[in-house]
Amino acid sequence: QVQLVESGGGLVQAGGSLRLSCVASGRDFSSYVMGWFRRAPGTERTFVSAIRGDGTTTYYADSVKGRFTISRDWNKNTVSLQMNSLKPEDTAVYYCAAGGTLAAVTNGYDYWGQGTQVTVSS
Numbered sequence: 001q002v003q004l005v006e007s008g009g010g011l012v013q014a015g016g017s018l019r020l021s022c023v024a025s026g027r028d029f030s031s032y033v034m035g036w037f038r039r040a041p042g043t044e045r046t047f048v049s050a051i052r053g054d055g056t057t058t059y060y061a062d063s064v065k066g067r068f069t070i071s072r073d074w075n076k077n078t079v080s081l082q083m084n085s086l087k088p089e090d091t092a093v094y095y096c097a098a099g100g101t102l103a104a105v106t107n108g109y110d111y112w113g114q115g116t117q118v119t120v121s122s
Contacts, residue, residue, distance in 0.1 A: 002026040002111040004096045009116030020081040022096030034079040038092035047104035086120045
């Protein structure tokens, strides 16, 4: 069992930056693929980024490639998402997830956080 708690969301102007963090509690953090998804109002939850347990491979949605960077800290059991050059269309609730597959779909993940709101004003 893994518990995930996100933090770092907030309100930022377009062009600004935010850093989201997700702390995982439980066993075997390094064995899990960690991912970030987001859900904008009235839409489905969509993939943002993921990173393998050993950190060797990362994966990004085309919409965030070059602007967002995912990383993980094994000492702190934390995965982070650095978001730069934010756009109003990045506004969403962002969710951290843990699973066994480097996947861009929600059913590739077994554990989810409660989400953190990111709002980008124009």
